Amino acid sequence: MLGKNQKIKPEDAETIIGAGVKVDGTFTAFGNVIVKGQLLGSLKTESDVSIKEGGSVDADIKAKNASIAGKVDGNLEVNQKIQLANSAKVTGDINCQVLSIEEGAILQGNCKVGGEKNATPEPEVETEE
């Protein structure tokens, strides 16, 4: 019998969009997301995104890490690392800390790699005099 330690916590759970499935809308997940099918709209997760070969995403992506072997049409905003495999085809802007591109990958768009993390401007505070 399988042990109790083999269950997975919700934050580790993997959402899988299979090859026979199309998702349309604002997709927000709490764990890793694997895309083998089709996704339209937007994709946001605090964990990692993996777009497998044959997978197609027509959406802006926000994630911690991204590994892409399929097709992406949208901007990628990733906190840490983006890996493009040789079968990857990305049309959109990339913003990440580390970018790894295999020979054969196609990337059409602007890249911003490295720099300050969380480079969001401080909100201006109005003071009364």
Add this chain to the structure above:
Amino acid sequence: MYFYIYDSFLQEKKYKRTISKIETRLATLDISGSKRRLTALKSVQEIVRSLSKNESPTIVVIGNDQTFCKAATAMAGTDSVLGFIPVKKDSEMAKILGIPVNEYACDIVSARRVEKLKFGEVNGKKFFSSISFNASKTILKADQKYQIIPQKTKKIKIVNLDLLRFNKADESEDFKRIASNPKDDYLEILMGRPGKKFLFFKRKQELDSLFFVEKLEIKPKKSKHSVDINIDKGKDKIQAPATVNVSNQDISIIVGKDRLI
């Protein structure tokens, strides 16, 4: 006070020895109690409702997964505790709850390790394990945010408490989770193609997708389509359109040390 509900199929001669061993073990552990037998005229729901009127009863189902699930849904929101003595070796509930089959389950009942588990609801009707339906004629809308449109998928299963696979065929390597979590506020949507057996040929199941949702709407693709939703692997069915969510009622269940939840 312990009450034991005997499934109707246990009247068959081949189960006589098993029942005798179970009763002996219950007597040894000093947890014998009042017996009720299911018949064509007495449903498990009726029996459970009448037993739940007693003060904090422990109701133990001796039988199969379907009867256990029916007893669980009938006990929703009561302060009764539900136990299970499975007599079918292929019981999936037994595997999930960490309960061995036949007389060995009596020790689990006696140890009385209790967990509170939630239910799923489809159009207000509770289910304990899962609901399933044909994927080809349906569209799903999850959490009012996105649509899931099955294209090459054959079957959809929405899981509250079950193993994350369609049948006994091997699991896909992508599926690290073995069982669902019936203690959180999410239901698991499992999509793919179930395995099949044709004489000597066995087709493996293909698990395609896994989603986690709080609320789900099931709609037929076209108004002329009729979609039957099968509840808890039994004969109960309802028709789409339907809304599925996690119920706010729970149940106390006796579980074993080797449970998967």
